[in-house]
Amino acid sequence: MPFELPSLPYDRSALEPHMSAQTLDFHHGKHHQTYVNTINKLIEGTPMADMPLEEVVKAAWTDKNTAAFNNAAQVWNHNLFWVVMKPGGGGEPTGEIKDRITSAFGSVDDFKEQFKAAGVGQFGSGWAWLVLDNGDLKITKTPNGENPLISGQTALMGCDVWEHSYYLDYQNRRPDYLSAWLDNLVNWDAVNENLAKAS
Numbered sequence: 452m453p454f455e456l457p458s459l460p461y462d463r464s465a466l467e468p469h470m471s472a473q474t475l476d477f478h479h480g481k482h483h484q485t486y487v488n489t490i491n492k493l494i495e496g497t498p499m500a501d502m503p504l505e506e507v508v509k510a511a512w513t514d515k516n517t518a519a520f521n522n523a524a525q526v527w528n529h530n531l532f533w534v535v536m537k538p539g540g541g542g543e544p545t546g547e548i549k550d551r552i553t554s555a556f557g558s559v560d561d562f563k564e565q566f567k568a569a570g571v572g573q574f575g576s577g578w579a580w581l582v583l584d585n586g587d588l589k590i591t592k593t594p595n596g597e598n599p600l601i602s603g604q605t606a607l608m609g610c611d612v613w614e615h616s617y618y619l620d621y622q623n624r625r626p627d628y629l630s631a632w633l634d635n636l637v638n639w640d641a642v643n644e645n646l647a648k649a650s
């Protein structure tokens with residue numbers, strides 16, 4: 452079965468003013484759709500066409516199949532990105548993840564500062580992540596489409612810091628985008644679900 456673009460779990464304008472409908476039109480409707488279309492074309496008729504997406508990402512990375520890796524990984528990354536946001540999200544974490552964040556990073560504010568620094572410090576395109584690495588909570592950043600799957604880590608949340616994610620709303624102000632993302636968009640319920648699935 453070819454991979455499909457998942458529907459957004461909210462209306463295109465629901466994340467405004469922090470992420471505009473226009474950004475989602477392009478980011479979900481064009482960029483993510485193009486990654487989906489491209490990976491489907493690239494793997495058609497190959498053994499990868501029968502693999503789950505995570506396995507395609509890992510196999511393409513191992514095989515140094517750059518085109519397949521970039522597109523499969525970006526499909527996977529965006530599938531995660533949309534669900535770790537919600538209207539009226541962000542702010543104080545809830546549940547288990549709050550305790551884990553506090554014990555790993557000292558405080559929620561320290562966590563936010565370090566996550567933001569990871570996103571701002573990713574030179575060029577890439578992602579900032581909250582991951583489980585051998586059971587430990589860590590903040591990481593990766594270039595381009597690279598993601599925690601290829602490092603054997605479990606992604607709990609990922610923030611897209613490619614310019615297409617924020618340029619229409621924030622122009623070059625990536626720090627403002629990351630602050631708005633942490634303060635108003637993170638879906639802590641989804642992050643808690645990812646944590647529960649991982650343990």
Ligand code: MN3
Nearest residue numbers: 482611613616
């Ligand atoms: Mn993107």
